[in-house]
Amino acid sequence: MLSKKLKNKNIILASGSPRRQELLKELDINFIIKVKEINEVYNSSLKEEQITNFLALEKAKLFKTNLKENDIVITSDTIVWLENSALEKPKNKVEAIKMLSKLSGKTHKVITSVCLLSKDKEKIFFDTTKVTFKNLSNEEIEYYVKKYKPFDKAGAYGVQEWIGYIGVTKLEGSYFNVMGLPVHKVYEELLNF
Template identity: 65%
Template structure:
């Protein structure tokens, strides 16, 4: 459906995330990937989806002066929200283990925002998923971090990796949102364009 709708459009996914690229591909539309460096700094007064909305829009703004008539730019941002604070990407092994220790035996919320930008419009929307982790042993945490090196992932984990298989006991919401792209919502919004 989307393939015909966008056959004369140039869709640009502005994300270096292999997971987002893989999920985007499953929508069945032609797209290119163009990543621009953006300093992901946001006002500390923002909370939950306000953070991801802000950052998704910030990533879209850098394309402001180069969007053509037929271009559609899609950006996204994901955070893990736990104990009233955002867990972003860990800087190193120790920070990754520390984040996972915080998540062990608790629930947290994953927020992903998407921004769709054309010459005429800019639209931002988000999805949220509640994720429940079992109690994880020190050995499990160290094994995961050393073998999977989750330093490019919010909250220091990938749901589609080993830690997700053995550690996640329940989800409320979209699995793909936790991977970094709520594909069902993106599809709905693209259909409306």
């Protein structure tokens, strides 16, 4: 059991995302939240999980010098990958509407990478889920963006919100990965860390 294995560990979740916090809590492990600001910039030659692996590691590096013996930091990054480019978090309403219009009627990938870091070890892993949206009407997109303000979400949507209920017609892979944390993999990797 994970809670037993981590009994003497100090788990630090380096994420301000309420979804990630909620999902990690459901694994029944104690953790604290510490967020360090990072400019999420990466080389444009990076593709798919190369982007999220790089950013998850960059986020973890911010903690490297201050780690104590029993600390384990968990960092994570999620992107939506569509037609050979990454959709990150929209900056405003216009960008959010544009992103959802692009996703409408198509299948995209949601890629989440996680980095586990301790004083003497690091482990990076990722998960990919394919998500298909129905053709969304302009009215549906505008309603969602106005009411839910998805500006802190990759691809401008939360699968666990209204748009997911009415718009997602197919999902291949982990639902929780789309929410921002592949908890099944986090559980396994922490057990073996």
